[in-house]
Amino acid sequence: MLNYNKKEKVFFLVILLLFLIITIFTFNNDFIYKKKIMKISNIKEIKEEVVTNSIGIHEKIYKKEISGTITNGKDKGKKITIEYEDTFSDVVTERYKKGDKVFISSNIIIGLKRDYYLIMMVEIFILLLLILGRKRGILTLFTVAVNTIIFYFGIDLYLKGINLLLMCIIISILTTIFSLVIVNGANKKTLSAVISTLVSLLVLLIIIIITCKTSKYSGINFTEINFLTVPYEDVFIAEILIGGLGAIMDVAMTIVSAISEIIEKNPNVSTESLKKSGKTISTDIMGTMINVLLFTYLCSGLDKFVLASRNGFSVTNYITSNLTIEETRFLVGSIGIVLTIPISLYITIKMFRKGKV
Secondary structure, eight states: OOOOOHHHHHHHHHHHHHHHHHHHHHHTOGGGOSSEEEEEEEEEEEEEEEEEOTTSOEEEEEEEEEEEEEOSSTTTTOEEEEEEEEESSOSSSOOOOTTOEEEEETTEEEEEOOHHHHHHHHHHHHHHHHHHHTHHHHHHHHHHHHHHHHHHHHHHHHHTTOOHHHHHHHHHHHHHHHHHHHHHOSSHHHHHHHHHHHHHHHHHHHHHHHHHHHHTTTTOOOGGGTTOSSOHHHHHHHHHHHHHHHHHHHHHHHHHHHHHHHHHHOTTOOHHHHHHHHHHHHHHHHHHHHHHHHHHHHHHTHHHHHHHHHTTOOHHHHHHHHSHHHHHHHHHHHHHHHHHHHHHHHHHHHHHTTTOO
């Protein structure tokens, strides 16, 4: 059971009141948008037909009459009716309901107003973080803000001509230091985690560069990013480096925290016992972290996979030809996790046992 003192209760009440005000404002902020917004009051289906594509797949298409009222601008209060066409799969269309607010241009619906959904999700996230994390939750929010700013300025510098891979390496170093120091404080444990993360990231980067350069990226289908106007090699290496950073940092911090806690509780524990405990902890977290990466990267391509399946692509064909980037990201991230375990164990034991490993 979570117990809060009087100051904490006041703090949470202020936060709740602030979020309530923000939510109410977001539901009534149509006036800040330049684009016209219509609140849907009625939807009437006027026609339904079934079309068949070249490979025999059927798709229902609905022609609808959507009525509503303009809620902003000089036409505020004006009632209009728009004809709209959507499909059963909603791949290239959206399905609206009564009460939704939509952006319109020249009597054409161009999209749903989603800001209140986003605000509510952000508020729920912050509340849970503050309720369960308390001070650590506040620090975590601060690190998210700082890392976002670092990433923004990094991309801005890249647009001004700095090498993307170099910029991502700098971003990785800065975000690692800020994230761990702000949340855990400046101490030996944090230093150990920072060094473990950066060393693991460096080893992973060397492996990536050597592997990619020697194989010349064979086996990886870059069709999904062929819209880029810069060499895809720079972007690919940079993104898998940044993508693996979070998992590497998490594994390093977990191992460092566990080993340092064991030493704090039992200063006379032998190095062999520490290694054994570290290996046990590692096997527990390794499987879960690798699976987190697997599902994260698979889900990033799930929508395209479903679309391809509905259009006649076989599962095997699509996975081998179109999910190669996600597969590579997953494998590189998993290698990073496995590498981090012995590196973190070695560095932590060496730092906390005065050089004895």
